Amino acid sequence: MNEISAFIPKEDSSYPFTCFAQGSFIHLEDEETEYRISFNEDEVLILFFHFKNHRRLYVTLKENSIEKIENKTFWNVDKSRQVLAELRGRNFDRFKMSLDFINDFTEGKCFSFPIAFWAQLVMLCQQNRHSELNLKYLCETYSDFTEYSKKIEKKPATNNLFEVDYGNRLTGNF
Numbered sequence: 001m002n003e004i005s006a007f008i009p010k011e012d013s014s015y016p017f018t019c020f021a022q023g024s025f026i027h028l029e030d031e032e033t034e035y036r037i038s039f040n041e042d043e044v045l046i047l048f049f050h051f052k053n054h055r056r057l058y059v060t061l062k063e064n065s066i067e068k069i070e071n072k073t074f075w076n077v078d079k080s081r082q083v084l085a086e087l088r089g090r091n092f093d094r095f096k097m098s099l100d101f102i103n104d105f106t107e108g109k110c111f112s113f114p115i116a117f118w119a120q121l122v123m124l125c126q127q128n129r130h131s132e133l134n135l136k137y138l139c140e141t142y143s144d145f146t147e148y149s150k151k152i153e154k155k156p157a158t159n160n161l162f163e164v165d166y167g168n169r170l171t172g173n174f
Contacts, residue, residue, distance in 0.1 A: 001026075001040055001041075001042070002040070002041035002042060003026055003038045003039070003040070003041060004038070004039050004040075004041040004045065004077065004078060004079050004081075005036050005037065005038050005039075005077070005078045006021040006023075006036075006037050006039065006045070006047070006076055006077050006078075007034045007035070007036055007037075007076040007077075007078075008020065008021065008034055008035045008036075008037060008076065009033060009034045009076075010033060010034060010035065016051065016052065017049055017050055017051045017052070018049075018050045019047065019048060019049045019050070019076060020047075020048040020050075021037060021039070021045060021046065021047050021048070021076075021077075022045075022046040022048075022099065022103075022111075023039035023040065023043060023044060023045040023046060023111050024039055024040035024043045024108075024111040024112065025037070025038075025039060025108075026038040026039060026040060040111070041062055041079065042062055043062075043111045043112050044059060044060065044061060044084075044111050044113075044115075044118055045060045045077070045081065045111075046058070046059055046060070046099065047060060047074060047076075047077070048092075048096070054088060054089065055088065055089070055092050056086060056087070056088050056092065057085075057086070057087040057088075057091075057092045057095055057096070058074070058081075058083050058085070058086055059083070059084040059085040059086075059087075059095075059118055059122060060072075060074075060077075060081035060082060060083055060084065061081060061082045061083075061084050061115060062081070062082070063079065063080055063081065063082060064082070065082050065115065066082060066084075066115065069082045069083070069084075070082070084115065084118055084119065084122070085118070085119075085122040087122070087125070087126075091125055091126055094125040094126075094128065094130050095121070095122065095125045095130075097130070098121060098124070098125055098130045098135055099121075101132060101135055102121070102135055102138075102139060105135070105136065105139055106139055110139070113139075113142045114142060116142070117138065117141075117142040120138060121135075121138060124138070
């Protein structure tokens, strides 16, 4: 497993902003002026920046994950990443709330979901369609790709007259 490190300044530092990172956590080191948090490089890493008047969020992927997207270097990450999405303002808040819900629902396994999951999550937040029901369906749609799928109990729907198996996939538009 490859590691990527994010450097998070401590609260008493002289930086004009605060930042935070979320991903598949490996370990934490406490240094004098900052925390060094190591994550799994192969999975999604979310970077949060809080400035005085605005906030930004970056959904980042491993280098060269998608063709035609340039790699970007962040000052607090030791390796360059590809930016799948950049969210600001209200979309930042929607994504943060959705991520907190999904992280609890999947018990932290969501960072291993495929890129399409993250693209759809960004779209749900941008379109203000990030209800708990939509987020659960989104997680269940991509649950086959991870160990998380063992948590979901898949039973066919039943009716008094006949049995129908609708599967666990979403159909239609979000």
